[in-house]
Structure formats: structure tokens, C-alpha cells
Amino acid sequence: MNEPRRKRGAERTSNRGPAAIPQLPLRRVTNPYPPMAMLSVDQVETIHQASMHILENFGIEVMSQRALALFEKAGAKVDHATANVRIDRGLVAEALKTTQSSYRLTPRNPANTIHLGGNTINFTLVAGPPNVHDMERGRRAGNLHDYADLTRLAQHFNCIHMLGNQVCAPVELPANTRHMDTYFTNLTLTDKSFHVSAIGRGRALDGIEMMAIARGLTLDEMRDDPGIATIISVNSPRRFDEMMAEGLMTMAEFGQSVAVTPFTLMGAMSPVTLAGALAQQNAEALFGVVLTQLVRPGAPVMYGAFTSNVDMKSGAPAFGTPENTKANIASGQLARRYNLPYRTTPGSASNAADAQGAYETLMALWGAVLGHGNLVYHAAGWQEGGLTASFEKLIIDVEMIQHMMEFLRPIVVDEAELAVEALGAVPTGGHFFGEPHTLERYATAFYQPMLSNWQNYEAWQEAGGLDTTARATRLWKKALEDYVEPVMDIAVREALEAYVARRKEAIGQGEP
Amino acid sequence: MNEPRRKRGAERTSNRGPAAIPQLPLRRVTNPYPPMAMLSVDQVETIHQASMHILENFGIEVMSQRALALFEKAGAKVDHATANVRIDRGLVAEALKTTQSSYRLTPRNPANTIHLGGNTINFTLVAGPPNVHDMERGRRAGNLHDYADLTRLAQHFNCIHMLGNQVCAPVELPANTRHMDTYFTNLTLTDKSFHVSAIGRGRALDGIEMMAIARGLTLDEMRDDPGIATIISVNSPRRFDEMMAEGLMTMAEFGQSVAVTPFTLMGAMSPVTLAGALAQQNAEALFGVVLTQLVRPGAPVMYGAFTSNVDMKSGAPAFGTPENTKANIASGQLARRYNLPYRTTPGSASNAADAQGAYETLMALWGAVLGHGNLVYHAAGWQEGGLTASFEKLIIDVEMIQHMMEFLRPIVVDEAELAVEALGAVPTGGHFFGEPHTLERYATAFYQPMLSNWQNYEAWQEAGGLDTTARATRLWKKALEDYVEPVMDIAVREALEAYVARRKEAIGQGEP
Structure with a gap:
């Protein structure tokens, strides 16, 4: 809240370098080619059957009384001692009758409306890293200053269509209220849609309320015209914890978008085989989808997928692997089998914004695009397997996203x-x-391109011989200089400030 | 010839590090998925028609009396004053009746046989750079010592199926005979197939003769069982120079593989539009294909494509661009329209083995794979738009190729x-x-992976915090240590040495 406010719309031209960074104009990205068919129709069906077997016979643990009651009422077999819920394929089919194959998320600037479904692809900023890194200041814990700068970069670059939930954790702020500081930053420094934290009802509801204020809508109006989204991570294998279940139900209740995303790391939280991991992912994702429809039929929900593998020598997660790339394509086939919009993810385990960071991310990004991902989450800034938001990697990712946009x-x-x-x-x-x-x-x-250097060797050497990572440093600094804060009505801003102040007071030392 | 001979087969175990670099076993790589259809059937046909218009109305200049005579005899319209040859679509169709949709190239070790056509993909070492670079010794002119080391790396890594023509130019050697030094190096340090220099008849014939000696075959025997290949570059637009025409005809005469490859840089040697560049490429490639069949019906020939764009600000060539990636896919559709094996190329303009080098190369590599390239030329070691063979980039490329192999x-x-x-x-x-x-x-x-680092940040830092490029340096050095020279019968080696000595004597100061 006390971040220095950068140039507003009215000061658009001050302090800006002689030439803006070249970038693609804002546009809705569509994939005009058929999705890649990595699995045969029979294979998709076999995986579907296996996931139905999981739901009908093994069940999912749901650590929420409210959710258990909803499932029980719908005819599921609920074991209250273990919180295990078994649902049959009929219940899944029933839920899929009311899901939407595509829908829109409208932020305060309707020009930045997100279309989820069909052939549209949206790219988001990385979400959730505890750390931040750039080549000048090194690695540090997430904080609101960096949060704001990374958010400004997301606003500056047209190809980042939407924010994820917390580009880094502002760890210096109280954990029970910092979500509101991040929402406020998102809403004031950008006019794009964003993901809220759905760790429990309060955090989700604060995001919904604040987006409603920013858009000048009531909660009822926004229920039929959603503006925000969340990712519901499944505690794979086969567990929804209380906070995530509550978050999911709150979002569904208020008509906001949920992407149910099992984190199925093959060899750790999932079988070591792709078919097994996909069957598990499918069961867990569909289970969450069913819950959204039990709360509110028609609630906007996506099929989320995040299947990658671990390093079997160390157990460390890996991303952008051939297996991850294949999973990104195959998961799209599963999502389309259920007519659900599809959330997918590129990634890399690299500790630096270097060649590995580029090739791992681009491998998985191709998987996301060939698989017709509608929401490519964590698409810009992801480093260290998601543990760090990197300024340089963000620039490299923007460049790679733009390559894909032009390819399409x-x-x-x-x-x-x-x-x-x-x-x-x-x-x-x-x-x-x-x-x-x-x-x-x-x-x-x-x-x-903004980042690629096409000079000949001699000219490149004369200009300093900067490698791609070093040029990326210059670019994010230039982008921050060129950043223009979107205009916000002062009354709206004050209403947001008042909301945050009131809620912080109410929450005190408690939970939101 | 005076290169220190590294460990032969008999000394396999000496001096090798405790653990070999993990790599995929030697295998024939096939793409089990349908090629990507970037152009509609109608669009392919429209481009075909435009290229027929070019051949019938504008013609191609051929600076070779022998070629002009062949075309004239076949009914083409030859203008001897300008060396312009116009051929009609009937002549193209006639030639395509005798081309082969797939064929094999067998080197001295049949385990390394190359299958060109169908769904098989082969990856080659970079070809032709005047310079060499590594992070320890910097940039330098091509030379036989580096040539040998880069060739050893190609032998060491199973995913490099074949050598291109001259991984770097050994510029310290006489230009009129150095091709034989490179062939000798290829044949003794590897047992894989390679590309010869087809700059004129002599260089091509020396390669054919030397491969025949290495395989213990006569030229007649090898005519029906080819072992080597060449790239015939077209002097786009619409010109075959004398040396390349002679090289093409020599290879066809002796039944060896020719990839006719227009270098259609959009905005420079070609129209600024993809459709125009593809029409030109198609006309030029088919013209060369026709010439091979006029020399010898059934001669093995590939459809070569190398369409990328220039930087319109400087005229500098660019590679791995979205346009290049699209061209790699669309060109495969054209090649398949004529049932011809398809040669394509990844690339990058980066001056360093860095993130740009990785993402540009991987973009175009995806194009090559989705386009069902059969011969992915320049696949390992390409840097600076092909002006430098980079040791580190070679390692990064091997890693990316292996990612694609596993993806498939x-x-x-x-x-x-x-x-x-x-x-x-x-x-x-x-x-x-x-x-x-x-x-x-x-x-x-x-x-x-061999190159990717999946350690957590702290462990990576403790181990030195090496980025991908620095790790690549370690890997090529380790690979050179682990390299095993394939056994060659001493009599064969002496026969090769004698051939080279005899030919050098005969050539003297003249042209080969």
C-alpha cells in the first residue's frame, strides 16, 4: 500500500526511454490448428475408465464437513470416519451437464477480458514463489516491493493476459492479511484479471469483494459475470484439504472461476508411469469439478493438469521434461473429452535464467500449445521449479510466448x-x-523480437557482448521505466483502501 | 592426418572418468504422430501452381554446359545466351516418377545406417562454419584440430546420426585438397555417414571414392547402395552455379544422395512473404530434383528447405524465428506432396551458447519435427547463424535433440x-x-538428461552454481575423454591414406 506510485496515465510520457521495447499488441490469441492427438480415442477412453474406477472404488478424502455433506446429499458414498468419498460415474456425468465449455473473466478494463475455452490461449505470470531473483540484486525472499515490480511487468507486457496468484509471497507482511495487499497491488498496478488465494473462504471472498469494488459491481452482478479465478491444488494422491475445499466452494458459490489442478508428480505423488498419473489426475480433477457443480450448477470450472516427473535419483521435481511435455498434450485431450476449458503449465527446474531455463520451459510450452491449453499458468518468470520468480526469466518467457503467438x-x-x-x-x-x-x-x-540479438559477432562484441540473460536485465529495467500505471478512479481506489483497512481490523490476529 | 590418434577400440577403458555421460542408446528415431498440417491441401496446391509458373515462365539459370545440354535434350527451353532454363510441369512430373520416397545410406558400420524417408528422423552435426568457439579458448578460425574434436563428439553422441559437410573449415589447409583431410577424419574418427563437399566434380568424387574404400565396395557396388550425401545449395533466387551443378550431377551419376536446398531468406533472396518464399523454394528444389533424374533416373534425392527471414532493420539473417518454424512445417507438406524425403534445419542467430541459442534452435527444431523432417541438418553445434561451430552449443543441442527423441x-x-x-x-x-x-x-x-541440473538452489550453489553453458563445457571435455575411436582395419586405413596422397599429388596447385 505504501509502494511508491509509478507514473499514472496522465504522466505517460515522462522519463521514458527514447524507444519503447518492441512488443506485440494486445490481442486474443487463438490456436487455428487442431490439437495434437497424442493419445488415441481408445486410450483416452481407457484412462477415463481407470479414473472412474478410482472414484468409484478408492475414493477421495475431503477434509471439509460442508463438502462431505454436499457429496452425501448427492448420493455419494461417504465414510465419515476417514472423510473418504466415493462417487460413481453417474454423478460425474450429471455434473458435466452443467459445466461450461467456455466462459469469460472480465477485469476492470474490459479490453483485458479473458476467454477461457475453445481455441483461445491465455498466458499468466508465475504464481506462488517464496523467492525472487534478478542478476543485479541476487536471490532474496519475496516481498511487496518486488511483488509490485513484477506485477508492473505483467501489466506492461501485452502477452501476459492475466496474473496468477501472488507472483511472489510478500513474506514481510502478516500471513493472515497479506492476500489483501497483493489483491490491492494487482488491482491498482494493473487492469488485468488475476487469481486469488483460495486457502479458505476468507481469502477467496476478499478477492471477490475487491474485484467487485474495482469493477463497480455487486457480488450478485459478478456472480453471473465473473472477474477472477483461482487454482485449487489437490493434495495428490486423492486428498482435498479443508482450506482448498472451502476455497473451491466459496469461488463456486460466488460464480468465480476454479481450475482444479492435481499436482501429479510421477514417481512421488503419482505412479511412475504416464498412463497411471493421467488416470489419477483425471479422477482428482473431475472430483473437484463435481464439487463445484454441487455447490452451484453452472459454476465456471476448468480442468487443471500439472503432471510432471521427479528426478528418481533425488526425488526432486523436474519440469519441461519430455514426460511433462507429453502430459501437457494428453491432458488437453482429457479436458476436451469433458468439454472443459483446460489449464496447463510450462516449467523448468533450472536455478538460473539460462539455456536450460529456456529449453525446458519451451518444451513444456510447446506441449501446452499443441495440447490447446486455454490457460497457460506460470507462463512468465518461473524459475527453480517455481521456488523463485526471476526478473530475467520473465523477459525470456515473454519472448518465447511472443514467438508462439506469432507461430500461431x-x-x-x-x-x-x-x-x-x-x-x-x-x-x-x-x-x-x-x-x-x-x-x-x-x-x-x-x-x-525484444530480446534476441541478431547482430553479427563483431558488432555484438563491440556493443558489449552481452548474453541473453544480461540483455534481459536491461529489458526489465527499461520496461519498469516505461510502465504506465492504469488510471483508476480515486473513489474506487479509496473504496478498496477502506475495504482492506476494515478487513484487517476485523481479522486482527485471527484467520481471514 | 597428423592428428594425435585417440584411444582406439582396444583401449576402450583407459583414462575414462568414473561414470560415463548418460545418453540415449543408438536408435532409429521415428515420429509416430501425423505431420502437422499448417497449410490446407488447397494452399499446398496453390503454392505448387505458383512454383510451376516460375519454372515454366521465369526459368532457372544454370551455369553448366553439361546441365544445359541435359535439360535441352529433355525438352526444356534453354536460352544459351543467359543460361536460362524453363521446364514445364510435365518434365517435373516425369522426374518424380523415378525419384525414391525413401532410401538408405550405409556407412562403414551398418549399425549407423541412415534411413531417409517415411517417419524416420536423423540429426546431423552443424556444417560449414568458418569459425569455432568454446568458452575456454574463445573464438578462432576453423582448423583441423578442432574439426577432429567436434567430429569425435559426433561419434560419441548416439543422437547425432550423421555428419554434415565440414563441421568447421580447416582453413590452415590448402583449399583445393582440404576436403580429403576432412573426409579422412570423418572416416577414421567415426563410423557414421557424412556429407561431402559438392563444390565441383572432384570434391564429390573424392568423397565417393573414399567411402567406397572404407566400405570395401567398388563404385559400381556403391551406386546401388549409397553411403554418402551432399547438400546442393541453390544460389537463390533461381540460379545454380557451375560448381554446385557439377557436384549435383556427379553425385547423381554415382547414385549418392543429394538434398537440393534453396537458401530462401525472406526479404533478401526471396519475397518477404512466406507464401512467395515457399513458391520460390519449391520451384528451385524441384528444378534440382529434375536434374538429378535427368542424370540418372532413380538417383536418391531429397527435397531440401531452408526458408527463414532477415532482420529487416539490418538485412542480417535470422533463424529459429516464428517464420522459420512455420516454413519448416509447411515445407514438409510440400516435400510429401512429391513423395520426397525431406531435409530441414533448426538454427539460431545467437552469438553465444545461451538462452537465445536454446530457444531459437528449439523453436525451429519443433518445426522440423512437426514437419516430419527426415534429415535435420545442422542440428548440433550451430551458432552465430552458422558462422561458428560451438562446443557448448553442441552439448545443448544434443540435450534438446534427446528431449525430442524421448518426446516422440x-x-x-x-x-x-x-x-x-x-x-x-x-x-x-x-x-x-x-x-x-x-x-x-x-x-x-x-x-x-545429461545437461539439465535438477538440484535445489542451495545444493546447486554449493556445487559451484554453474549455469548451463558452464556445465556444457565440462560435458564436451568429458565426452572427448570418453570418446572411443572406432576400430578400422589397418589395410583400409592405409588405402585411404594412399588415396589421399595420390590425389594430392595429382591435384598439385590445381582444382580438384
Whole structure:
């Protein structure tokens, strides 16, 4: 709240460098190609059957009386001694009758509306790291100052469509109220949608209330016109803890988006085999989906997937592996089997914003895109397996996301693009630099990267010989200079401040 | 020839580190998924028609009397004043009746046979850079010592199926005979197939002769059982120079593989539009294909593609761009329209073995794989847009290639892989580490990278905090230590030495 306020809209031009960082304009990204079919239709069905077997015979533990009551009322077999819930495929099918195959999330600026479903792809900022890193200041615990800067970067770069939940944990703030400081930062420094913390009812409800204030809506109005989202992580295998169950139910009750996401690390929380991990993921995700519909039929819910593997030598989680990439594609097939929007994730275990960080992330990002992910969570800034939000990695990720966005623009084949006249006009062994066909198009013909350096070696050396990571440092600093805080009505801002103050007072030393 | 000879087969175990670098075993890589359809069938046809228009109306300049005579005899319209050749679609169709949709290249070790066509993917070492770079010794001109070391790395890593033509130029050697020094190095330090220099008849023929000696075959025997290949670069737009035309005809005459590869840099040697560049590429590639069949019907020939774009601010070539990635996929569709094996290329303009080097290369590599490239040329070691062979980049590329190889292994869905029993046995919130299902499989369940570091931050820091590039330095040094020179019969080696000596004597100061 006491963060120095950067340039507002009115001061747009002050202190900005001579040339803005080139970036793609804000646009809705769609994937015009069919999703990759990594599993056959029969294989999808076999995995479905296995997951139904899990739900019907093994059950899921739900550490919430309210959830147990809902399941019991719906006809599930509830063992109150163990909090185990077995549901049959009929109940799953019933729930899937009321889920939505696509829906929108509208933040305070409707230009940043998120479309979840169909062929649309949205990319979010990394969420949840306890640490922050950049090449100048090194590694440090998450804090609100860095939180604000990383949030500004998400606002600055058009390809980041939405924020995750807490780009880093501001650990200097009280754990029971810091969620509101992060929501306030999200709402004032950006005009994009964001994910709330659904650790219990209070944190979710605060996010819903604050987005409603920012949009000038009542909770009832926002129930049918959602603006925020959350990720409900499953305590795999087969457990929803009380806080996450309460968070899920609160979001569903108020009509906000939930992505039910089992964290199925093969070899640790899941079988060591992809088929087994996918069956488990499918069972757990569908179980959460059912719960949203028991709370409120039609509640917006996504199929979340985060299946990767561990290093079997150490047990350490790995990301961006071939197995993770395959899971990202196969999980999309499962999500589509149920007509659910699909949340997926790229990632890397690299401790640095280096080549490994790039190739692991890009492997899994291709999986996310070929699998037709609708929400590509943790897409920018993820480092150290999610334990650190990296400023440089964020820039590298933005560059890779933009590469994918441009890749997804279809090839146009028509008379103008075929350039037959130019092909006849340029002599053999000649060049096209001066052709009218070239001159008319050259300024926008190709994607212009922000980070890639295409100088020859000598020119690059003369300019300092900076590698990609070092250039990324310059870029995030420049982006922070160029950042423009979106205008917010002062009355809205004051209402948000008042809400936070009132709630902090009410919460005191207790739980939200 | 005077390179210190490293450990031969008999000394396999000496001087090797305690643990070999983990790597995938030698295997034929196949892509089990359908190629990506980036162009519609109609679009492919439209590009085909445009390229036929180019061949029929604009023609191709061929700076070779022998080639002109062949085309004239086949009914092409030859303008001898300009060396321009116009061929009609009937001649193209006729040639495509005798091309092969797939064929094999057999080196001296048949275990390293290359399958070109169908769903098989082969990866080659970078070819042609004038410079070499590693992080310890910096950048330097190509030389035979580095040539030998890079060649040893290609032999060491199973995923490099074949050598390109000259991993670096050994510029200290006479230009008119150095090709033989490189062939000798290829043949003695590896037992894999390689590309020869087809700059004129002599260089091609020397490669053919030397491979025949190494295999113990006559030229006639090898004509029907090819062992080597070449890339014929087109001087785009629309020109085949004399040396390349002679090289192409020599290879075809002796039944060795030719990949006709226009270098269609959009905005420079080609229109600024993808459709136009693809039409030009298609015309030029097919023209070369026709010439191979005029020389010898049935001669093994590939459809080569290398369409990328320039930086329109500087004219510098760029690689691994979104446009390059799309071209790699679309070109595969064109190659398959003609039932020709497909040569494609990843690449990067980065001056360092860094994040840009990784993400640009991996973008284009995905294009190569989704486009069902059969020969992924320049796949390992390419840096600076091909002007430098980098030791560290080679390691990064090997890691990325192995990621793709593992990605291409299909997901198995059966009772054992579904692990339903284990899923029922592990309690909710438990873990799978100790499950029999896990223990039976964990050692080989996941791809084990050679370069990626999955340690946590603290352990990584304690171990020196090396980034990916620094770890790559260690790995190429270790790989050179572990390298084992493949056994060669002394009589064969002496025959090769004698051939080279005799030819050097004969060539003298002249041209080969």
C-alpha cells in the first residue's frame, strides 16, 4: 500500500526511454490448428475408465464437513470416519451437464477480458514463489516491493493476459492479511484479471469483494459475470484439504472461476508411469469439478493438469521434461473429452535464467500449445521449479510466448502473398531488398523480437557482448521505466483502501 | 592426418572418468504422430501452381554446359545466351516418377545406417562454419584440430546420426585438397555417414571414392547402395552455379544422395512473404530434383528447405524465428506432396551458447519435427547463424535433440502402465516412492538428461552454481575423454591414406 506510485496515465510520457521495447499488441490469441492427438480415442477412453474406477472404488478424502455433506446429499458414498468419498460415474456425468465449455473473466478494463475455452490461449505470470531473483540484486525472499515490480511487468507486457496468484509471497507482511495487499497491488498496478488465494473462504471472498469494488459491481452482478479465478491444488494422491475445499466452494458459490489442478508428480505423488498419473489426475480433477457443480450448477470450472516427473535419483521435481511435455498434450485431450476449458503449465527446474531455463520451459510450452491449453499458468518468470520468480526469466518467457503467438498466425496464401510478379522481376542471383513487394511490407513482415540479438559477432562484441540473460536485465529495467500505471478512479481506489483497512481490523490476529 | 590418434577400440577403458555421460542408446528415431498440417491441401496446391509458373515462365539459370545440354535434350527451353532454363510441369512430373520416397545410406558400420524417408528422423552435426568457439579458448578460425574434436563428439553422441559437410573449415589447409583431410577424419574418427563437399566434380568424387574404400565396395557396388550425401545449395533466387551443378550431377551419376536446398531468406533472396518464399523454394528444389533424374533416373534425392527471414532493420539473417518454424512445417507438406524425403534445419542467430541459442534452435527444431523432417541438418553445434561451430552449443543441442527423441516415444496405456493397483494401495496424501510398481520401473521410467541440473538452489550453489553453458563445457571435455575411436582395419586405413596422397599429388596447385 505504501509502494511508491509509478507514473499514472496522465504522466505517460515522462522519463521514458527514447524507444519503447518492441512488443506485440494486445490481442486474443487463438490456436487455428487442431490439437495434437497424442493419445488415441481408445486410450483416452481407457484412462477415463481407470479414473472412474478410482472414484468409484478408492475414493477421495475431503477434509471439509460442508463438502462431505454436499457429496452425501448427492448420493455419494461417504465414510465419515476417514472423510473418504466415493462417487460413481453417474454423478460425474450429471455434473458435466452443467459445466461450461467456455466462459469469460472480465477485469476492470474490459479490453483485458479473458476467454477461457475453445481455441483461445491465455498466458499468466508465475504464481506462488517464496523467492525472487534478478542478476543485479541476487536471490532474496519475496516481498511487496518486488511483488509490485513484477506485477508492473505483467501489466506492461501485452502477452501476459492475466496474473496468477501472488507472483511472489510478500513474506514481510502478516500471513493472515497479506492476500489483501497483493489483491490491492494487482488491482491498482494493473487492469488485468488475476487469481486469488483460495486457502479458505476468507481469502477467496476478499478477492471477490475487491474485484467487485474495482469493477463497480455487486457480488450478485459478478456472480453471473465473473472477474477472477483461482487454482485449487489437490493434495495428490486423492486428498482435498479443508482450506482448498472451502476455497473451491466459496469461488463456486460466488460464480468465480476454479481450475482444479492435481499436482501429479510421477514417481512421488503419482505412479511412475504416464498412463497411471493421467488416470489419477483425471479422477482428482473431475472430483473437484463435481464439487463445484454441487455447490452451484453452472459454476465456471476448468480442468487443471500439472503432471510432471521427479528426478528418481533425488526425488526432486523436474519440469519441461519430455514426460511433462507429453502430459501437457494428453491432458488437453482429457479436458476436451469433458468439454472443459483446460489449464496447463510450462516449467523448468533450472536455478538460473539460462539455456536450460529456456529449453525446458519451451518444451513444456510447446506441449501446452499443441495440447490447446486455454490457460497457460506460470507462463512468465518461473524459475527453480517455481521456488523463485526471476526478473530475467520473465523477459525470456515473454519472448518465447511472443514467438508462439506469432507461430500461431496462419500462413496466408493468396496472390499478394505469393509475390509471383516480384519473383519474375528479380533477376537470377539478385535480391529482393528493393522490390516494391518487399518495400510495401518490410516494416511489419516479420516478428520483431525484444530480446534476441541478431547482430553479427563483431558488432555484438563491440556493443558489449552481452548474453541473453544480461540483455534481459536491461529489458526489465527499461520496461519498469516505461510502465504506465492504469488510471483508476480515486473513489474506487479509496473504496478498496477502506475495504482492506476494515478487513484487517476485523481479522486482527485471527484467520481471514 | 597428423592428428594425435585417440584411444582406439582396444583401449576402450583407459583414462575414462568414473561414470560415463548418460545418453540415449543408438536408435532409429521415428515420429509416430501425423505431420502437422499448417497449410490446407488447397494452399499446398496453390503454392505448387505458383512454383510451376516460375519454372515454366521465369526459368532457372544454370551455369553448366553439361546441365544445359541435359535439360535441352529433355525438352526444356534453354536460352544459351543467359543460361536460362524453363521446364514445364510435365518434365517435373516425369522426374518424380523415378525419384525414391525413401532410401538408405550405409556407412562403414551398418549399425549407423541412415534411413531417409517415411517417419524416420536423423540429426546431423552443424556444417560449414568458418569459425569455432568454446568458452575456454574463445573464438578462432576453423582448423583441423578442432574439426577432429567436434567430429569425435559426433561419434560419441548416439543422437547425432550423421555428419554434415565440414563441421568447421580447416582453413590452415590448402583449399583445393582440404576436403580429403576432412573426409579422412570423418572416416577414421567415426563410423557414421557424412556429407561431402559438392563444390565441383572432384570434391564429390573424392568423397565417393573414399567411402567406397572404407566400405570395401567398388563404385559400381556403391551406386546401388549409397553411403554418402551432399547438400546442393541453390544460389537463390533461381540460379545454380557451375560448381554446385557439377557436384549435383556427379553425385547423381554415382547414385549418392543429394538434398537440393534453396537458401530462401525472406526479404533478401526471396519475397518477404512466406507464401512467395515457399513458391520460390519449391520451384528451385524441384528444378534440382529434375536434374538429378535427368542424370540418372532413380538417383536418391531429397527435397531440401531452408526458408527463414532477415532482420529487416539490418538485412542480417535470422533463424529459429516464428517464420522459420512455420516454413519448416509447411515445407514438409510440400516435400510429401512429391513423395520426397525431406531435409530441414533448426538454427539460431545467437552469438553465444545461451538462452537465445536454446530457444531459437528449439523453436525451429519443433518445426522440423512437426514437419516430419527426415534429415535435420545442422542440428548440433550451430551458432552465430552458422558462422561458428560451438562446443557448448553442441552439448545443448544434443540435450534438446534427446528431449525430442524421448518426446516422440508414444504413451503406453495398458494395465501395467495404468497402475490401478498402486493407485488403490497408496493412502490419500501418501506417496509412491516405495510402491512395488514404482520400484520395478524407477531406474528407467524417465528420461535422464545429461545437461539439465535438477538440484535445489542451495545444493546447486554449493556445487559451484554453474549455469548451463558452464556445465556444457565440462560435458564436451568429458565426452572427448570418453570418446572411443572406432576400430578400422589397418589395410583400409592405409588405402585411404594412399588415396589421399595420390590425389594430392595429382591435384598439385590445381582444382580438384
